[in-house]
Amino acid sequence: MEYDVVIGLEVHSELKTKSKVFCSCKNEFGGEPNTHCCPVCIGLPGALPIPNKEAVKMTIKAGLAVGSQINDIAIFERKNYFYPDLAKAYQISQAVRPICIGGGVEIEDKNGHKKYIRLNRIHLEEDAGKLIHNSKIGGTMVDYNRGGVPLIEIVSEADMSSAEEAVAYLSKLRNILQYIEVSDCKMEQGSLRCDVNISLKPKGSEKLGVRAEMKNLNSFRSVTRAIEYEIKRQSRLLDEGEEVIQETRRWDDARNRSFSMRRKEDAQDYRYFPDPDLLPFKIERSLVEEVKRTMPKLREEKINDYVNDLGLSEYDASVLTNDLNLVKYFEKVISYFNKPKFVCNFILTTLLKKVKEDEENDDLVIPIEPQNFANLLQMYESGQISQAICRELFDEIWTTNEDCLKIVKERNLVQNNNEDEIKEMLKVLIEEFPQSVQDYKAGNTKALSFFIGQLMKKTQGKANAQIASKLIKEMLD
């Protein structure tokens, strides 16, 4: 049977405030275990939460960026369940009155078809601590450094119908959150996480099917794979006349399949109620206006700037701005070496290819320092090093990030642009390979590249290839 696929996403994104959401501990990834902690975020008896202004502001900013309505009064509620990563045995979250309501984002598929994905809400809550299993000590180690880090949950309507759309939606959201600088959106560090709700219904049917919730999706690839796996799993069940159970499933990327999770609480009764420690608070219109005024440029505006001010092509600008990390990297590099088109070309061809060799590198981590990269491009552009050396060096410093100026000097990799010297070397080669000379004379132009290749071999790539090909032609003609 054929089915319609119905997908909704719950995206969690950590806000990059200085301090945590309900206490003044540092909001920073990692750190020695339980060192960014205080009575509030480890839930000591008597400790009380105070909401962080900036976290509220960032939530409003996210809402405005996706066209949400901002509620005038917001309420924090307690979501009660026992789990070792939850210090108070309740998570402070929002249910009946979140900060943002509604909104949506537009996605585009490969063929340029546009689709609007509606949002249900964006609310502010606290992150949980981290659990690390340790079989040696026969228990689970608990670190609350992440506990109390501000988190926004962006809940979409079930408007997506394929893995491709889900990924397009997720990357669009990530792009927006990065641009408005509320989150680093690093999937690898967990600052962007995603749960997927998915259900199937017979094609054309109005009635929604039973949905499963998939958790632990921490890369674009796992989102795609998990959705594809789940579609197969559910359609097989339905084909065989079996029931889909409403449940939470955990995606196991290594095994490429999902597993039914043990339920956190019997019958999932979270017993939400307004947190008596946190009175409802009022969000004045003036504050919303203020946030609006400080909204940074979104991608569309960046593209315009790049085309008009830097002379990039529309296509190049659009690829470059797809990810804010790349934008920031590009802008840093051109601050050291102001040839935007040249830099952009190298990034879009060589650098992006390198990034994509690592399928898991969703966060576009670029290990080369921008200044080092700028130096490399400058040497290449000015003819100090050959293209071959440039490529080699690029590969090398990608893994080592060593200073390319130093390497060029130490290994004496400076390009040889001396016509007389190159001519001497070519003369020797012509004598060495008479057969190739004859080939050329017989009309085989490939023989020219052969001589250049031999020259490069001899000089370890340091000869100026342009000069050499001009000379060899002159010499043989």
Add this chain to the structure above:
Amino acid sequence: MEIMNETLENISEMLDTKKISSVELVNESLKSIEATKDLNILHEVCRDNALEMAKDIDAKRANGEKLSKLAGIPIVIKDNISMVGTYTTCSSKFLENYKSPYNATVVDKLLQAGAIIVGKANMDEFAMGSSSENCAFGVVHNPRNPEYVPGGSSGGSASAVAANQCFGSLGTDTGGSIRQPSSFCGVVGLKPTYGLVSRYGVVAFASSLDQVGPITKTVRDNAIMLEAIAGYDNNEFTSAKHDKESYYKDSFKNSIKGLKIGYAKEFFESLNNQDVIKSMENAMNFFKENGAEIVDIELPHIKDALAVYYVLSSAEAASNLARFDGIKYGVAAKEYNDLIDFYFKSRTQGFGSEVKRRIMLGNFVLSSGYFDAYYNKAKAVQNLIITEFSNAFKNCDVILSPTTPTSAFKIGEKVNNPLEMYLNDIFTVPVNIATLPAISVPCGIAQNGMPLGMQLIGNRFSESTLFNVADYYERNCFSFREVK
């Protein structure tokens, strides 16, 4: 130990004029604590630390430093108030070994004022109870007669003052837990306006109702203590932004002429204890004779306050007490099958039966299917009660009621009937529900020889009015000195 009979106000004067040193005073207090230790009032005595601090205060005084009225005076705090270097057990087995790494704001304020904290008082476990019998470390006895309960949950704090172990104490009051034991022990107890005194570092029972307040021998002593602990705290979101008041200097007018005292029949129609009825009549006559006017007011829904209280306080408690899971502090089960079993066993071992009962009730009213009928309904009735009080205060300055329906009962008399025990709080609970201040002052002796208390309820932030009326009554009608 004669000196321990004095009031805080007089002792402060004696320290100031160097008639006695703080070290001497602390030694007297420690002696008194030792002499009355069979009453099981304190869980912990901070002997060394107290003497150290007393020495420090004496040195400062010798240097001519200007010190606060509380400087050098022995004080006791309830054992649900966090203080570095002491255990904070809430009289629960669960927290028997728990030492807080941080101070409650009220502790910081007391220390800043130079008060000497000499001990931490036993209580009903997690402040749940009205008799101090729900204490994991033994029942507290009433200093007026050890066969009787001291009331609860701040039974230890009230007893510490009544037994002359100290000159004042801090209790906490969620539904009457300061006023009811103060009444049973014949001392003065104030439950301040919600938000006036910081809750930071005070182990929560029901966050929206809990309030810290002073227990003292006299009303003036109480004003001195409130002044030291009141004030906005930016560690608490529910803290009130109320301007600082000089309660001791500004409250006492020595007159109640023209004062309007509200009389709500709802507080009196259910009374059947002759001692209480008589004491109320006496008080009313006294007020009339001294120029106050008695006005009739209506509070038709205060009869529902206790039900509201049990729904809201239990709901909040169930959630507040969920953090006691055996991982970060407290009791951890030694043998268990898995994580869930560990939670069950640790909590079952650590909590007493009254605490378990409230957690169960709280989870019942919060659970899906019942939330609207109980929690939301209780919130709505709370709103009715708040509105009724605020209308009543348009026509009167204070409202009079008994603190409790009877005087203290005997230990063991009500342990097997939780509902009857709960009914003890019927007059005190509406005050918490309406977030108002109220003071309990001694107002007579019952047939069983135990003290009686009268409750004066004020509008929000009208503590100084309450102090004035209570002080006038105390100085001209009845005081703690008449309680034996």
Add this chain to the structure above:
Amino acid sequence: MEITEKEIKHLASLSRLNFTDEELAKFSADFKAILDYVNELQKVDTSNVKDNTIIRAYDELREDEVKPSLSNEEIVGNAPKNYNGYFIAPTVVE
């Protein structure tokens, strides 16, 4: 109002509390009495209640400033089990 034994057991499970059969019987009786009392609330007419909850302004929230945390010793100092600065919980099976 009657509350079934099954419901009581469910509440005990939500509360993470064990009760012996004897305790459960006593408890059910107490619970019934308390609920009967609390159920009086259902008779109160609250149709005219307008929400008058205390509401804070955004301005009263906390500034985003980092203040010193407690030391790791203070944080894990009360833990029944700790190891290398971590709290130790029973093994979590996902």
